[in-house]
Amino acid sequence: MAVRGGAFIFVSGLTAIDPQTGERRPGTTASETRQILANLRQLLEAAGSSLDRVVKVNVLLHSMLEAPNMNEVYARFFPEPPPARTVCGARLPDGIKVIIECTVLA
Amino acid sequence: MTEKLERVAITPRNPLLNASRAGNLPHVPGIRVGDYIFLSGMVPVDPQTGERSHGPIAEQVRLTLSNMAHMLESAGSSLDRAVRVHVVLADISDMAEMDRVYREFFPVDPPARTAWSMQLRFGNGCEIECVALAG
Numbered sequence: 001m002a003v004r005g006g007a008f009i010f011v012s013g014l015t016a017i018d019p020q021t022g023e024r025r026p027g028t029t030a031s032e033t034r035q036i037l038a039n040l041r042q043l044l045e046a047a048g049s050s051l052d053r054v055v056k057v058n059v060l061l062h063s064m065l066e067a068p069n070m071n072e073v074y075a076r077f078f079p080e081p082p083p084a085r086t087v088c089g090a091r092l093p094d095g096i097k098v099i100i101e102c103t104v105l106a
Numbered sequence: 107m108t109e110k111l112e113r114v115a116i117t118p119r120n121p122l123l124n125a126s127r128a129g130n131l132p133h134v135p136g137i138r139v140g141d142y143i144f145l146s147g148m149v150p151v152d153p154q155t156g157e158r159s160h161g162p163i164a165e166q167v168r169l170t171l172s173n174m175a176h177m178l179e180s181a182g183s184s185l186d187r188a189v190r191v192h193v194v195l196a197d198i199s200d201m202a203e204m205d206r207v208y209r210e211f212f213p214v215d216p217p218a219r220t221a222w223s224m225q226l227r228f229g230n231g232c233e234i235e236c237v238a239l240a241g
Contacts, residue, residue, distance in 0.1 A: 084146040
Protein backbone atom coordinates (compact mmCIF):
# COMPACT_ATOMS: atom_id res chain seq x y z
CA MET A 1 0.00 0.00 0.00
CA ALA A 2 2.84 2.40 0.76
CA VAL A 3 6.61 2.53 0.52
CA ARG A 4 8.92 4.74 2.57
CA GLY A 5 11.78 6.26 0.61
CA GLY A 6 13.96 8.66 2.58
CA ALA A 7 11.89 11.69 3.59
CA PHE A 8 8.89 10.56 1.58
CA ILE A 9 6.13 7.98 1.76
CA PHE A 10 4.74 6.93 -1.61
CA VAL A 11 1.21 5.59 -1.35
CA SER A 12 -0.26 3.32 -4.02
CA GLY A 13 -3.54 4.16 -5.70
CA LEU A 14 -6.12 3.38 -3.02
CA THR A 15 -9.65 2.19 -3.70
CA ALA A 16 -12.60 1.99 -1.32
CA ILE A 17 -11.84 -1.02 0.90
CA ASP A 18 -13.53 -2.01 4.14
CA PRO A 19 -10.63 -1.92 6.63
CA GLN A 20 -12.23 -4.70 8.72
CA THR A 21 -12.64 -7.25 5.96
CA GLY A 22 -10.31 -6.04 3.20
CA GLU A 23 -13.23 -6.36 0.79
CA ARG A 24 -14.14 -3.73 -1.75
CA ARG A 25 -16.81 -1.35 -0.60
CA PRO A 26 -18.41 0.06 -3.75
CA GLY A 27 -20.62 3.10 -3.36
CA THR A 28 -21.08 6.60 -4.69
CA THR A 29 -18.17 8.80 -5.65
CA ALA A 30 -18.66 10.63 -2.34
CA SER A 31 -18.76 7.48 -0.19
CA GLU A 32 -15.79 5.90 -1.96
CA THR A 33 -13.82 9.13 -1.48
CA ARG A 34 -14.70 9.15 2.23
CA GLN A 35 -13.68 5.50 2.68
CA ILE A 36 -10.40 5.97 0.82
CA LEU A 37 -9.39 9.06 2.79
CA ALA A 38 -10.36 7.47 6.11
CA ASN A 39 -8.18 4.47 5.21
CA LEU A 40 -5.40 6.79 4.05
CA ARG A 41 -5.49 8.64 7.37
CA GLN A 42 -5.18 5.33 9.24
CA LEU A 43 -2.40 4.11 6.97
CA LEU A 44 -0.38 7.32 7.36
CA GLU A 45 -0.82 7.46 11.11
CA ALA A 46 0.33 3.85 11.38
CA ALA A 47 3.43 4.95 9.44
CA GLY A 48 4.07 7.86 11.82
CA SER A 49 2.81 10.53 9.42
CA SER A 50 -0.59 12.17 8.92
CA LEU A 51 -2.94 13.79 6.40
CA ASP A 52 -1.48 17.22 7.12
CA ARG A 53 1.89 16.00 5.76
CA VAL A 54 0.50 15.00 2.37
CA VAL A 55 2.36 16.87 -0.38
CA LYS A 56 0.82 15.81 -3.69
CA VAL A 57 -2.35 13.90 -4.50
CA ASN A 58 -3.57 12.37 -7.74
CA VAL A 59 -7.28 11.65 -7.89
CA LEU A 60 -8.70 9.48 -10.67
CA LEU A 61 -12.45 9.59 -11.15
CA HIS A 62 -14.62 7.39 -13.36
CA SER A 63 -16.31 10.58 -14.55
CA MET A 64 -15.26 14.21 -14.23
CA LEU A 65 -18.92 15.10 -13.74
CA GLU A 66 -18.44 13.64 -10.25
CA ALA A 67 -15.60 16.03 -9.37
CA PRO A 68 -17.80 18.33 -7.22
CA ASN A 69 -19.05 15.30 -5.21
CA MET A 70 -15.47 14.18 -4.61
CA ASN A 71 -14.32 17.71 -3.72
CA GLU A 72 -17.01 18.21 -1.12
CA VAL A 73 -15.89 15.15 0.86
CA TYR A 74 -12.20 15.65 0.10
CA ALA A 75 -12.15 19.21 1.47
CA ARG A 76 -13.26 17.98 4.92
CA PHE A 77 -10.23 15.71 5.34
CA PHE A 78 -7.39 18.15 4.69
CA PRO A 79 -6.48 21.06 6.95
CA GLU A 80 -5.24 24.33 5.39
CA PRO A 81 -3.17 24.49 3.32
CA PRO A 82 -4.31 21.34 1.50
CA PRO A 83 -1.82 19.41 -0.67
CA ALA A 84 -1.05 20.07 -4.34
CA ARG A 85 -3.35 17.93 -6.45
CA THR A 86 -4.33 16.81 -9.94
CA VAL A 87 -7.77 15.37 -10.73
CA CYS A 88 -8.49 13.52 -13.95
CA GLY A 89 -11.21 11.27 -15.35
CA ALA A 90 -10.10 7.79 -16.37
CA ARG A 91 -11.46 4.37 -17.25
CA LEU A 92 -11.12 2.47 -13.97
CA PRO A 93 -11.37 -1.32 -13.58
CA ASP A 94 -14.17 -3.32 -11.94
CA GLY A 95 -16.67 -0.50 -11.54
CA ILE A 96 -14.32 1.44 -9.28
CA LYS A 97 -15.37 5.10 -9.09
CA VAL A 98 -12.40 6.67 -7.31
CA ILE A 99 -8.66 5.97 -6.99
CA ILE A 100 -6.42 8.21 -4.88
CA GLU A 101 -2.61 8.04 -4.75
CA CYS A 102 -0.29 10.42 -2.96
CA THR A 103 3.20 11.45 -1.92
CA VAL A 104 3.60 12.27 1.76
CA LEU A 105 6.31 13.55 4.06
CA ALA A 106 7.39 10.82 6.45
CA MET B 107 17.05 11.34 13.16
CA THR B 108 17.30 14.06 10.51
CA GLU B 109 15.37 17.28 10.83
CA LYS B 110 11.71 16.90 9.88
CA LEU B 111 10.85 18.57 6.57
CA GLU B 112 7.92 20.96 6.45
CA ARG B 113 5.41 21.71 3.70
CA VAL B 114 5.23 25.25 2.33
CA ALA B 115 2.33 26.21 0.05
CA ILE B 116 3.33 28.06 -3.12
CA THR B 117 1.57 31.27 -4.10
CA PRO B 118 1.96 32.68 -7.64
CA ARG B 119 3.09 36.32 -7.83
CA ASN B 120 0.17 36.84 -10.22
CA PRO B 121 -2.90 36.19 -8.02
CA LEU B 122 -5.02 35.57 -11.15
CA LEU B 123 -3.10 32.32 -11.60
CA ASN B 124 -4.13 31.08 -8.17
CA ALA B 125 -7.00 29.25 -9.86
CA SER B 126 -7.64 26.54 -7.29
CA ARG B 127 -7.92 29.02 -4.45
CA ALA B 128 -10.08 31.41 -6.46
CA GLY B 129 -12.37 28.50 -7.35
CA ASN B 130 -12.50 27.45 -3.68
CA LEU B 131 -11.08 24.05 -4.60
CA PRO B 132 -9.39 22.00 -1.88
CA HIS B 133 -5.86 22.18 -3.24
CA VAL B 134 -3.05 24.70 -3.49
CA PRO B 135 -1.14 25.42 -6.75
CA GLY B 136 1.97 23.78 -5.36
CA ILE B 137 3.87 22.65 -2.31
CA ARG B 138 7.56 23.00 -1.60
CA VAL B 139 9.23 20.47 0.67
CA GLY B 140 12.96 20.65 1.18
CA ASP B 141 14.68 20.57 -2.20
CA TYR B 142 11.53 19.80 -4.19
CA ILE B 143 8.50 21.60 -5.57
CA PHE B 144 5.36 19.65 -6.42
CA LEU B 145 2.91 21.54 -8.65
CA SER B 146 -0.76 20.74 -9.04
CA GLY B 147 -2.02 20.10 -12.54
CA MET B 148 -2.07 23.41 -14.39
CA VAL B 149 -4.54 24.29 -17.12
CA PRO B 150 -4.66 27.02 -19.80
CA VAL B 151 -5.58 30.20 -17.93
CA ASP B 152 -5.10 33.69 -19.35
CA PRO B 153 -2.73 35.45 -16.93
CA GLN B 154 -4.36 38.82 -17.75
CA THR B 155 -7.90 37.79 -16.82
CA GLY B 156 -7.63 34.57 -14.79
CA GLU B 157 -10.16 33.01 -17.18
CA ARG B 158 -9.70 29.67 -18.93
CA SER B 159 -8.55 30.16 -22.51
CA HIS B 160 -9.47 27.48 -25.02
CA GLY B 161 -7.80 28.33 -28.31
CA PRO B 162 -6.00 25.79 -30.51
CA ILE B 163 -4.11 23.13 -28.54
CA ALA B 164 -0.72 24.72 -29.35
CA GLU B 165 -1.90 27.92 -27.71
CA GLN B 166 -3.30 26.05 -24.69
CA VAL B 167 -0.03 24.19 -24.16
CA ARG B 168 1.98 27.41 -24.55
CA LEU B 169 -0.22 29.21 -22.03
CA THR B 170 -0.08 26.34 -19.56
CA LEU B 171 3.71 26.02 -19.75
CA SER B 172 4.28 29.77 -19.44
CA ASN B 173 1.99 29.79 -16.39
CA MET B 174 3.97 26.85 -15.04
CA ALA B 175 7.17 28.87 -15.55
CA HIS B 176 5.57 31.74 -13.61
CA MET B 177 4.52 29.39 -10.81
CA LEU B 178 8.01 27.89 -10.50
CA GLU B 179 9.64 31.33 -10.64
CA SER B 180 7.27 32.52 -7.91
CA ALA B 181 8.70 29.70 -5.79
CA GLY B 182 12.30 30.66 -6.64
CA SER B 183 12.74 27.88 -9.20
CA SER B 184 12.35 27.71 -12.99
CA LEU B 185 11.35 25.40 -15.85
CA ASP B 186 14.93 24.25 -16.34
CA ARG B 187 14.87 22.90 -12.79
CA ALA B 188 11.89 20.63 -13.58
CA VAL B 189 12.77 16.97 -13.10
CA ARG B 190 9.55 15.20 -14.06
CA VAL B 191 6.55 16.37 -16.06
CA HIS B 192 3.17 14.76 -16.66
CA VAL B 193 1.22 16.03 -19.66
CA VAL B 194 -2.44 15.04 -19.84
CA LEU B 195 -4.32 15.78 -23.05
CA ALA B 196 -8.07 15.63 -23.53
CA ASP B 197 -7.47 14.37 -27.08
CA ILE B 198 -4.56 12.00 -27.72
CA SER B 199 -4.40 13.14 -31.35
CA ASP B 200 -3.02 16.48 -30.05
CA MET B 201 0.20 14.73 -29.06
CA ALA B 202 2.34 15.97 -31.98
CA GLU B 203 1.15 19.57 -31.63
CA MET B 204 1.73 19.48 -27.87
CA ASP B 205 5.19 18.07 -28.39
CA ARG B 206 6.12 20.79 -30.89
CA VAL B 207 5.28 23.57 -28.41
CA TYR B 208 6.69 21.64 -25.46
CA ARG B 209 10.12 21.55 -27.13
CA GLU B 210 10.17 25.36 -27.29
CA PHE B 211 10.03 25.44 -23.49
CA PHE B 212 12.56 22.67 -22.89
CA PRO B 213 15.13 23.10 -25.69
CA VAL B 214 18.01 21.30 -23.95
CA ASP B 215 18.16 18.47 -21.41
CA PRO B 216 14.38 18.26 -20.98
CA PRO B 217 12.97 16.68 -17.82
CA ALA B 218 11.61 13.15 -17.61
CA ARG B 219 8.13 13.19 -19.08
CA THR B 220 5.06 11.05 -19.54
CA ALA B 221 2.14 12.12 -21.71
CA TRP B 222 -1.25 10.47 -22.11
CA SER B 223 -4.91 11.25 -22.58
CA MET B 224 -7.62 11.44 -19.94
CA GLN B 225 -10.97 13.07 -19.36
CA LEU B 226 -10.38 16.69 -18.29
CA ARG B 227 -12.72 19.21 -16.76
CA PHE B 228 -14.21 22.48 -18.03
CA GLY B 229 -13.28 21.80 -21.66
CA ASN B 230 -9.54 22.14 -20.99
CA GLY B 231 -7.45 20.63 -23.78
CA CYS B 232 -4.44 19.96 -21.58
CA GLU B 233 -3.39 19.72 -17.96
CA ILE B 234 0.30 19.69 -17.03
CA GLU B 235 1.94 19.03 -13.68
CA CYS B 236 5.57 18.78 -12.62
CA VAL B 237 8.07 18.09 -9.90
CA ALA B 238 10.97 20.57 -9.88
CA LEU B 239 14.07 21.26 -7.86
CA ALA B 240 13.67 24.24 -5.57
CA GLY B 241 16.13 27.13 -5.74
